[in-house]
Amino acid sequence: MKLSKKSDYALRAMIYLSMQYKKGAIQIKEISAKEKIPQKFLENILLVLRKVGILNSKIGLNGGYELARSPDLITLGEVIRALDGAIAPVDCVSKISYKPCSEEVTCVIRGVMLDIRNAITDVLDRMTFADMCSRVKDSMEKKETGVLTYTI
Amino acid sequence: MKLSKKSDYALRAMIYLSMQYKKGAIQIKEISAKEKIPQKFLENILLVLRKVGILNSKIGLNGGYELARSPDLITLGEVIRALDGAIAPVDCVSKISYKPCSEEVTCVIRGVMLDIRNAITDVLDRMTFADMCSRVKDSMEKKETGVLTYTI
DNA sequence: TATAAATCCTACAAGAATAGTAGATAATTA
DNA sequence: TAATTATCTACTATTCTTGTAGGATTTATA
Numbered sequence: 001m002k003l004s005k006k007s008d009y010a011l012r013a014m015i016y017l018s019m020q021y022k023k024g025a026i027q028i029k030e031i032s033a034k035e036k037i038p039q040k041f042l043e044n045i046l047l048v049l050r051k052v053g054i055l056n057s058k059i060g061l062n063g064g065y066e067l068a069r070s071p072d073l074i075t076l077g078e079v080i081r082a083l084d085g086a087i088a089p090v091d092c093v094s095k096i097s098y099k100p101c102s103e104e105v106t107c108v109i110r111g112v113m114l115d116i117r118n119a120i121t122d123v124l125d126r127m128t129f130a131d132m133c134s135r136v137k138d139s140m141e142k143k144e145t146g147v148l149t150y151t152i
Numbered sequence: 153m154k155l156s157k158k159s160d161y162a163l164r165a166m167i168y169l170s171m172q173y174k175k176g177a178i179q180i181k182e183i184s185a186k187e188k189i190p191q192k193f194l195e196n197i198l199l200v201l202r203k204v205g206i207l208n209s210k211i212g213l214n215g216g217y218e219l220a221r222s223p224d225l226i227t228l229g230e231v232i233r234a235l236d237g238a239i240a241p242v243d244c245v246s247k248i249s250y251k252p253c254s255e256e257v258t259c260v261i262r263g264v265m266l267d268i269r270n271a272i273t274d275v276l277d278r279m280t281f282a283d284m285c286s287r288v289k290d291s292m293e294k295k296e297t298g299v300l301t302y303t304i
Numbered sequence: 305t306a307t308a309a310a311t312c313c314t315a316c317a318a319g320a321a322t323a324g325t326a327g328a329t330a331a332t333t334a
Numbered sequence: 335t336a337a338t339t340a341t342c343t344a345c346t347a348t349t350c351t352t353g354t355a356g357g358a359t360t361t362a363t364a
Contacts, residue, residue, distance in 0.1 A: 001153055001154070001155075001236070001240070001241055002153070002242070003242050003265065004351070005351075005353090015260065015261075025310095027309090027311090038352085038353065040353075040354060040355080041353055043311080043312085044313095047311085050311095050312095057310095057311060057312090058360095058361085059309095059310060059359075059360045059361060060308095060309065060359090060360050060361025061308070061309045061361060061362040061363070062362065063310045063311060063361070063362090064310075084153070086153075089153055089155040090154070090155050108167065108287040108288050108291065109160070109163055109167075109284075111287060112276075112284075116271075119268075119271035120153065120268055122271065123264065123267045123268050124264075124268070127264055132260055132261075132264075135260040136260050139260065156321095156323085157323060177339095179339070180339080180340075181339090190323085192324070192326080195340080198340090199342080202340095202341095209339090209340060209341090210331095210332080210340080211340045212330095212333055212338065212339055212340075213332060213337070213339065214332085214333070214339085215333090215339045216339075
């Protein structure tokens with residue numbers, strides 16, 4: 001039940017890009033430095049996100065990445081699925097990599113796993129990067145009043 | 153976010169043993185055959201469950217395993233933690249293998265992961281093997297009326 | 305048009321985790 | 335005593351994770 005490093009990095013990069021939405025292309029190098037993510041690894045991650053249509057890219061000098069849609073139209077679930085595949089704990093309750101188990105109809109474990117899948121996707125498929133930005137801004141405000149420090 | 157084969161097998165074996173609670177020791181060989189779990193692999197799994205106090209064992213002729221407590225006092229969460237470790241998607245929101253991340257207090261990803269952890273443990277730490285037995289029996293009844301077949 | 309800067313793409317590699325196997329030992333019962 | 339059953343440690347094969355390497359391609363700008 002673990003979030004992969006890949007997805008973790010992807011979420012951080014996505015939040016970073018969401019915070020800069022509509023401010024032009026941001027380069028891998030910048031994200032990598034600011035978020036302390038190995039640059040070459042991040043390259044692969046952003047490439048995937050572009051291929052599934054979450055990011056747009058611009059090649060060449062002053063190129064970089066930007067969100068393909070508004071942050072409120074991209075959910076954490078979409079990003080995690082793009083990188084790690086299914087969110088469901090077992091394939092027989094997965095939407096995107098569904099495989100029937102031997103006795104699916106009556107398997108009592110399946111029932112529980114379905115509950116868990118729904119609980120997880122309830123969070124991940126509702127939460128957008130716009131929401132994440134709000135949270136970051138909340139943290140930043142608290143920082144100004146001396147309460148907290150901000151981190152993605 | 154995957155349930156390991158180990159935990160899957162463990163749950164099946166535990167349900168099997170719960171269905172036979174108070175009927176004496178059940179042998180690995182029987183569980184392995186009925187639930188189609190590699191015997192040697194199951195051996196290791198049941199050994200772990202005994203060491204954490206979920207099962208009792210009896211060595212020798214007519215030996216075997218049985219629940220150490222009533223099925224309504226054992227949760228799925230306890231079993232999964234025994235075999236796979238933490239249920240939390242990241243260590244900084246885990247109870248049993250907690251490790252702080254760099255900027256824990258304000259990390260906005262941590263907030264989401266905490267929600268997910270709570271959603272998962274809400275299901276797994278409430279659901280007991282007595283509940284699972286009820287579900288199995290429900291399935292069996294439906295089978296008798298021709299509606300369903302029963303499987304763990 | 306040359307050059308530098310950026311993404312694109314494929315392949316590779318080390319290490320860890322997963323899934324399962326092997327075989328000898330110890331305890332118990334009949 | 336013989337058969338049976340769990341105990342224990344270690345090993346292995348495969349897959350997944352977490353990266354790294356290096357060249358190809360595209361673009362802006364001087």
